[in-house]
Amino acid sequence: MEIKDYYCVETNTPRQTGESHTYRSIHSANKLLTTPEDGVKTVYDLFHGAVKSHGVREAMGTRKLIKEHVEEREIIRKVNGTQVAEKKTWKLYELGPYEFMNYIQTYDIALALGSGLKVNGITTDSSLLFFAGTSEKWFLTAQGSISQSIPIVTAYETLGEDGVITSLQECSSSAIFTDPTLLPKLVNPIKHCPLVKVIICSSEPSEEQSDLVHSANPDIKLLTYHQLLKLGQEHPQPVLAPKADDVCCYMYTSGSTGKPKGVVLLHRNIIAALGGINRILSQHINDKDYVLAYLPLAHIFEFIFEMCCFYWGGVLGYASPRTLTDASVVNCRGDMPEFRPTVIIGVPAVYELIKKGILTKVSAMPVHRQKIFSGSLALKQYLLKRNLPGTGTLDAIVFNKVKAATGGRLRYCVSGGAALAATTQAFLSTTLCPVLPGYGLTETCAGSFVLSPEQWHLYANSVGFPVPSIEFKLVDIPELNYYSNGSPPRGEVWIRGPAVCNGYLNRPDDNASSFTEDGWFKTGDVGELAKGNTLRLIDRKKNIVKSLNGEYIALEKIETQYLTSPLVSSVCAYADVNHVKPVVIVYPDEKALRACLLKHKGKSFSGDTEAAFSQLCENKEVQNIVLADLIAIGKAQKFAAIELPHAVILSNFEWSPENNFLTASRKVKRQTIEQFYRTQIQEVYS
Known part of the structure; x- marks a missing residue:
């Protein structure tokens, strides 16, 4: 496909004073996408359809923990001006190989889990809170809940007690999915939330952990994931498929400032977002890809991308940030070199670590090899910008050795969650594979903008073009001297479309300040219309500070x-x-x-x-x-x-x-x- 096909265009919507034109993807100039294909209206439709399409193909893989190795190391700290030696415990993990299940197996398991929830009295007028780390059990239990039209609630595992209490109470949650290590954090919340009747643990809790829960509420039923699965297999229930306008998820924002808010995501919002991302990336990521899954599933970015991968027929490899590399494992390889992904998604902090890791290894090389690396880097970037041949030779001689640390077959990296430095994007795109920056928010179901693989070197420092399920405009911020009629146009990014949520749960003031009556969401991000009508992000409005000299x-x-x-x-x-x-x-x-x-x-x-x-x-x-x-x-x-x-x-x-x-x-x-x-x-x- 020619690159021009990704340009965004002005719509016929009349331009208002203090605003830019409204822009859309050229794929949706006349009508915004609402679905990846006819007949897919809900997350259940997408999950069920993927299973029918991909059948016995591998769907997802996980590793079993064989053993935890504990080491004591001595570190020196300065206390009140005096150096003090302290012993610190380090954990190293020994893991088995990846074991895979196919698409049909995932569907059968999800439906059994949904049946188990229903047998335990979890109904559509309540919800299931997820307070756990990313895993295949998280994903499949969520799909099981959705198969019974039970809304899910996502809360980061680092959310404080007050945040957990708020989410449980606001969403009328009667069940919680969690990890045994997080049970102590739930003791106080379940005291304040009498609606909670069931806690499902991803693995067997210790006797001490179980006692903690029952001391807070002796009537709570404590089940393991496998017990819930077995219960559902023994008492299968008919699927109660959700409708497009039903709530799929109450997703609580991480709350970098203030109180976490529950974003109400309907099935149609999520499906529209998937449709937009699919239209741009499905030509590049497909059923031959292996996608590493390790970011929090409570984050909309990970949740949406895992659903996309499932739709495309790819293979998800579940991993942990603690065991991604060889550094914290013993007698085995880290998750990344073991799984050998073709696609990874990450936030800028992850990519900065990867870049620094590469540079650290380069700096340890002899000087002549450092010069070869630097020269090859500059030459490859020169060739890429001019679309000249020769990059494959440089990869074979120099850069494939860098890629080997990730398993050797990495094709694309997708970045989201925050702005990625253009220099980091260029470095990794040259040494590893194209890094595709994107942009979106929980309120817009993540991927509102994305840069396609063949574009990364053409539109540096941008987050790409709008996906076909949203439209956007820039609105003046006079107090910060950003104007949509400037050169280049700048202003607050407003987004509208079927992928945008209707608002926050029980937050009328926030809804009034963040959403307009005609459907626009005010992102709070300051953007600039850049080359080719791509979007470049400048900063958050709240992070732009006037200094003493007025600038x-x-x-x-x-x-x-x-x-x-x-x-x-x-x-x-x-x-x-x-x-x-x-x-x-x-x-x-x-x-x-x-x-x-x-x-x-x-x-x-x-x-x-x-x-x-x-x-x-x-x-x-x-x-x-x-x-x-x-x-x-x-x-x-x-x-x-x-x-x-x-x-x-x-x-x-x-x-x-x-x-x-x-x-x-x-x-x-x-x-x-x-x-x-x-x-x-x-x-x-x-």
Whole structure:
């Protein structure tokens, strides 16, 4: 297909004052898509149809845990100015090979699970809450619930007690699907939610875990996944298929700020989104592909893409972030090299880690091999931009060795959840395979924009074109000096179409502020109409801060670039109206930082490179070295002077969803971080 087929076009909708034209995919210029094919109106229709189409083909694979290996390692921490040795427990996992089930087997299991739910009294006027990690059991139990028209509710496993209570109460949940390790987090919620009658565990809980649950509510029935499955097999119930306008899912947002909201997704919303994504990507991803599944299924991005994979007839390989690579497994390979995916989906934080991992290995090579790698990288990018031959030769000689770490057959990476740095996209697209950025929100069922494989090198720094199930426009933000009639047009991205939800559950004020009466969803994202009518994201409205001199700083924009530094594992920028430049808070990559300090030893660094990590983070010379690196990146990206950091603060502990510094989708929780480092921020500004 010619690239021009992906262009988006202006519609005939009259342009309003303060707004851009309305744009659609050329595939849906006259009518937006509502389904991938006739007859598919619900998630059940899609699941059932996929089973009929793909039959005994492999559908999904999982690995069994053979053994957990526990190691004790000594680490040095600085406590009240004194170095203290502490012992830390490390877990390594020994896993078996992937074992697969076919499409017919998944359908039979899902229907039995649905029957088990119905036998346990779970009805269509209640719901089933998923509070668990991603697994084939999560996916199949959800399909079972849907086969009985029981809405599902998704909550991140890192959601706090208050968030779990809110979701249970708002959605009238009478059952919970969870992992045994998460049962302690449910003790308080089930005390406050008497409607909960059944808890289904993905595996057998310990006696202690069971006792915790029954101490909170002795009447709760505690079942394992296999017990529910067996119950349904012994007492099969007729399918109660949902309708297009029925609720499929109440999906709770991760809540990077404020209280999590339940997004009400109807079956027709999800099917429309699938139809749009299918129209663009089905020519490239098909029944010969192996897709690695490891992101949270509570995230709309993972949920939608797994459904797409199922529809296309691909094979899902379930994995864990803990065991993706060889680093944390023993006597076996990591999930990625074992499964050997052809497609992976991920968020920018994952791709930054992959890039830094490649660069770390390259930096350990002899100098002449480093030069070969750098020269090959530059040459391949030159050839790609000019559509010249020779890239295959470079792959065979240089880059296939990089791809081997992922299993050797990777064809595409799909990125979503946040903006991906153009330099990272270009690097990985050259060394591994095309990285396809996309854009969407829970409220729009994820994939609203996507870049097709042959376009990545043509539209750098964009999230691509709209899928055929949505239309969009840009709306002026006068207070931030973004105007839709500017050159280029800029403004808040508004999205409308059958893939867009109707609103939030029990949030009338949020609905009034986020949705218009004629169906537009105000995303809160600032966008720019770029080359070929692609969309480029600038930042979130709430992350654009006016500085002391009256100019605006887009925090997420600069974070995206600073995250590309090998020295940076996580980053959060802070700016306010009382100061000209931002302060950047960094959790450094310890290994890369120590290697960097060795190079600066005797020059800009006079300390001990073997000092405790916490001590290095407090060292002014170390802070200045990191600051200089970030400033160099900013200048290379042509940042304005006010976007270059005034100072850096180095964090000496890892940021994670567990400590509330990151959301489950790996976005920074800005308010938490700013509050934690408030004193240091004031000190560096003073």
